[in-house]
Amino acid sequence: LSDIQKKGELIILTENSSTSYFNYRGKTMGFEYEILKDFAASLNLKLKVKVVSDSKKFNQMINEKKGDIIACNYTITKNRSNLLSFSKPYLKEKLVLVQRKLKISPKDSSNVIFIRDLSELNNQTIYVRMHSSYKKRIENLEEELGIDIKVKELSGDPVTEDYIQAVSQGKIDFTISEENIAKIVSFDNINLDINTPISLPMSIAFALRQNNPVLLDSLDNWLSSYMKTKKYKSLVNKYYVKRNLGPSLETKKITDGQLSIYDDLFKISANTHGVDWLLVSSVAFQETRFQPNAIGLGGAYSIMQFMPNTGPSYGVYPDSPVNVQIDGGTKMIKTLLNRYKNIPLESDRIKFALAAYNAGFGHIDDAMKLAGKYDLDPYKWDDNVKVMFENLTKPEFYRDPATKCGAYRGHAVRYAEDVYERYINWKNESK
Structure with missing residues (x-):
């Protein structure tokens, strides 16, 4: 010491x-x-x-x-x-078996098939790191239950949550994880089942x-x-602990008369900074369902969910009134739109800005660099930067010398596309 x-x-x-x-x-x-x-x-x-x-x-x-x-x-x-x-x-x-929820009938989502009896793992294949404690636990299960389990690993030495994502995506059927890691990944992958323990608490x-x-x-x-x-x-x-913000993301329609009690504040701020108020509103709805006092991951605060190291740059603090919160969020969206002003297609430019709002522009810059390196267009979203952004979950990409911010396992792609789709729907409804 x-x-x-x-x-x-x-x-x-x-x-x-x-x-x-x-x-x-x-x-x-x-x-x-x-x-x-x-x-x-x-x-x-x-x-x-x-x-x-x-x-x-x-x-x-x-x-x-x-x-x-x-x-x-x-x-x-x-x-x-x-x-x-x-x-x-x-x-x-405890260690848990990570598996997908398999529906018995498409018409009955309540009935799903899980492995609960570990003897049913006989002749199944479980993917884990070969040098991990998971491998030893599988060997012990084989001995305890008199079964044979095939063990394989994914290439590139991915971390445990990458294995869990592979289960969710249907690339593999089973992996093993500590429950705390499995819980974090399952928050955003509702097709996962992590309720079959395979060990005592470790x-x-x-x-x-x-x-x-x-x-x-x-x-x-x-x-x-x-x-x-x-x-x-x-x-x-x-x-x-998973946070529940309440209403479904698809419950708001502009035809209801108003999106929120803050519509006028969104309109004033958007008009000041030259941004469509419906776009800013869609971001606020995605972030907090229009809740000014919401607290998110990493201490994110306000109706627009500013990080503590970002909010002051836009004049927003945890005790700022809602009009200041909205104005700061609008300024940030405008700043990001300007950052990507060289993106030719407006819809792409908005998606770049939205993804950066959610993930930080460092990861977007990494995806753009990777797109250029792999002969894709760094100024187009679909089939180009979007592909490389999703590849930032893979070790061979997030460890590439072209990247600076490491792995990204969030949901900025889905975030950008959900916010954009809602924005367009609201825009069409308002015509």
Whole structure:
């Protein structure tokens, strides 16, 4: 620990995932990242992050002193404990089977087929990382149940949530995950079932070199206190509890007489900044269903969901009145439309701006660079930048030297197209 304090920085080894470390609307986030950021601050240290592109190298890198702590949702296993020291567990999660909900009848969505009896996995194929603890659990299941399970892995060393997405997309039928990771991915993939446990709760902890007892004791003592705080509980809620904003996204029609009680404010601001008020309204509806006091992921606030590091740039703060919130959101949309003014087709220009509003323009810029690199048109949305944006979930693309912002596993494509479609519908209804 004294060597770390002399350097003035704590180095963590992690991966780009929705539990550990990621970029959301220009803000660095991640459950484990935020915990260790607070730990580093308690020691008056800066937190330095090293993203490891090959998950098989974590143990090697920590033992070569290229990092101080491994933070990647590590479960404590016997094999790992022979090589590493583990902190006090900060979560306990069971492993679950991830599968798609298969309807028995298209007319009856209530009846679905799941594997609940694990013996039914006999002769099935489960995709997992070969060097993961999941592989060992499958071997134990085979021994316990007297069954044979085929095990394969996806190419490119994708992270666990990429395997889960592959199940949702129908590319594979089964994978295994800790329940906390599966829960995050299932929030936005309602065709997934994660309710078949395949283990007892397992301890998830930070991993350190075995010859670093002072740092381990310091971390354990700090975690013992930290996990009793409101801050820790708020982090658990922030990442693992799904928010329900209420009404369906398709319930509002302009023919109802008004979209919201704030229609006049949207019209005034849109007229001032030269943006269609229906476009701004569609963004606000998608973000918060017109709720000025909504709080979102990463501390996003206001009817337009500004991130804490972005809102002040547009004059919007958590206590700003709704007219200021709307005006700031309108200015931001106008700024993004201007950013993509060289996009020839107006519908594409709007979709670029909307995707950037949701994901941050860094990921859009990455997708445009990849489009150019792979002989696609970086100034067209459909079949071009949209394709590369969706490819940012794949390691071979988000680890490409042309990219700067890493993986993107959000839903900016769907967001942009939903907001745009609603905007066009409202526009047609108003004629």
